Amino acid sequence: MAKELKNLTKRSEDYSKWYNELVVKADLAEQADVRGCMVIKPYGYAIWERIQQSLDQRFKETGVQNAYFPLLIPKSYLSKEADHVEGFAKECAVVTHYRLKANPDGDGVVVDPAAKLEEELIIRPTSETIIWNTYKNWIHSWRDLPLCCNQWCNVMRWEMRTRLFLRTSEFLWQEGHTAHATREEAEARAKQMLDVYADFAREVLAIPVVRGVKSETERFAGALDTYTIEAMMQDGKALQSGTSHFLGQNFGKAFDVKFVNKENHEEYAWATSWGVSTRLMGALIMTHSDDNGLVLPPHLAPIQVVIVPIYKGDMELDALNARLEAVTEKLRKMGIRVKYDNADNKRPGFKFADYELKGVPVRLVMGGRDLENGTIEVMRRDTLEKETRQVEGIEEYVAGLLEEIQENIYTKAKTYLDEHIYECNDYEEFKERVKDGGFFLCPWDGTAETEAQIKADTQATIRCVPYGVSQENLGNDMVSGKPATCRVVVARSY
Numbered sequence: 001m002a003k004e005l006k007n008l009t010k011r012s013e014d015y016s017k018w019y020n021e022l023v024v025k026a027d028l029a030e031q032a033d034v035r036g037c038m039v040i041k042p043y044g045y046a047i048w049e050r051i052q053q054s055l056d057q058r059f060k061e062t063g064v065q066n067a068y069f070p071l072l073i074p075k076s077y078l079s080k081e082a083d084h085v086e087g088f089a090k091e092c093a094v095v096t097h098y099r100l101k102a103n104p105d106g107d108g109v110v111v112d113p114a115a116k117l118e119e120e121l122i123i124r125p126t127s128e129t130i131i132w133n134t135y136k137n138w139i140h141s142w143r144d145l146p147l148c149c150n151q152w153c154n155v156m157r158w159e160m161r162t163r164l165f166l167r168t169s170e171f172l173w174q175e176g177h178t179a180h181a182t183r184e185e186a187e188a189r190a191k192q193m194l195d196v197y198a199d200f201a202r203e204v205l206a207i208p209v210v211r212g213v214k215s216e217t218e219r220f221a222g223a224l225d226t227y228t229i230e231a232m233m234q235d236g237k238a239l240q241s242g243t244s245h246f247l248g249q250n251f252g253k254a255f256d257v258k259f260v261n262k263e264n265h266e267e268y269a270w271a272t273s274w275g276v277s278t279r280l281m282g283a284l285i286m287t288h289s290d291d292n293g294l295v296l297p298p299h300l301a302p303i304q305v306v307i308v309p310i311y312k313g314d315m316e317l318d319a320l321n322a323r324l325e326a327v328t329e330k331l332r333k334m335g336i337r338v339k340y341d342n343a344d345n346k347r348p349g350f351k352f353a354d355y356e357l358k359g360v361p362v363r364l365v366m367g368g369r370d371l372e373n374g375t376i377e378v379m380r381r382d383t384l385e386k387e388t389r390q391v392e393g394i395e396e397y398v399a400g401l402l403e404e405i406q407e408n409i410y411t412k413a414k415t416y417l418d419e420h421i422y423e424c425n426d427y428e429e430f431k432e433r434v435k436d437g438g439f440f441l442c443p444w445d446g447t448a449e450t451e452a453q454i455k456a457d458t459q460a461t462i463r464c465v466p467y468g469v470s471q472e473n474l475g476n477d478m479v480s481g482k483p484a485t486c487r488v489v490v491a492r493s494y
Helices: 015-025 042-061 082-090 128-140 183-203 249-253 279-288 313-333 349-357 370-371 394-419 427-436 449-459
Strands: 028-033 037-042 071-076 091-099 099-103 109-110 116-121 149-156 169-180 209-213 224-234 240-246 258-260 266-269 269-276 305-307 338-340 363-365 375-380 386-390 421-423 440-443 460-468 485-489
Touching: 015 028, 015 279, 037 042, 042 071, 042 099, 042 149, 042 183, 042 240, 071 128, 071 249, 082 249, 082 363, 109 128, 128 149, 128 169, 128 249, 128 269, 169 183, 183 224, 183 240, 183 269, 224 279, 224 460, 224 485, 240 279, 249 313, 269 279, 269 421, 279 394, 305 313, 305 349, 313 338, 313 370, 313 394, 338 421, 349 363, 363 370, 363 394, 370 375, 386 394, 394 421, 427 449, 427 485, 449 460
Parallel strands: 305 338, 305 363, 421 440
Antiparallel strands: 028 037, 071 116, 091 116, 099 109, 149 169, 169 269, 209 224, 209 460, 224 240, 240 269, 258 266, 363 375, 375 386, 440 485, 460 485
């Protein structure tokens, strides 16, 4: 049974199949009966809760407060900002009626044609419109600003091709929406939230990212600038893992959100929005996991340490319980998330395979002979290395080991990223090499035509104009031959 549990397709054989199998076998999620939607299972949701808790604390430290806004948005709201509605129109699910009735034929229920809504309602694809319609009632003076709200919720974007966590019609996310008195303050907030995401990715998810600004074509609908963090998966593809948008005064003007400034003049509020979603679960899986299952960074793992006794008979179990429950209690008092699994409904081999598959960072095992010798077996999930140590003082050792694992997981991912970033100025070379994955730093002439040509020829896209990369001595665009305006990251992506 343990072998069957871990019988994953190898990444080298079929990376996509490996991912799909792992999500299901590790009890993270499964396909729902509703087309394009997923059921997030308890273990998967426990990981999402850890993401929520950590990000929520970070948001609040910057002055953000949580709120909640309606799921249903009047259709007319989406018509008020032209770029915004154009960007989301093809993905919107529309509510047209408000009542069902018994089928006259006696077979189930049908939509009541008499219950047609006067104005259709859109299931939120994002909430800028309804939030800025609300902000109109909250903002009157510069003293009301900045206004910084976030909501944790679900959204619906009708997708034709779906994959668990990476792209589903309904998904969970947070969306922050802020209003400011000046352009400078709004731009600073948008950049600040990108830094919050990048630091979270580094410190909690152990995922290294490239920070940058999106091209005009890739911007959020209705934004003046979109800032992004791009992560590299183990197959060399990019995954957009968080975005922050400077929206200018577009939504302030569209929804007539005005305030009286310090000089007693009326002007429109400046806006930002920013969000991450359950797509981070996909990033987590594809950045760290291996052919044995999940590899979870300890700062994120719902269970950081699992303890499993191996025993023969009740007397031996009682003795092991007494020793291991004391270890469990001490670890808990140290703030470590620990599970003591002495359940008798599964064999130890099954438990080992299951916790390895689920990416628990540290496993402690003690049998009867260990008890006599005062020893315990320690297994770390990131390297699968085992060692036997004295049980005395094991708690302090485990606390240090968790930090070592966290840093090792990040270092491994960062090394992979660094080794797969290439400078490339020749288009023929790029077209050949991009098939194998990687981030390519390429000169770009800044035109949408060149950007579209790259996508048509290679299925790769401009991910961002990266921070920290020299924009001097650019030379010519590798496609058009025209003088380049900047160097960009180009990659295939999810």
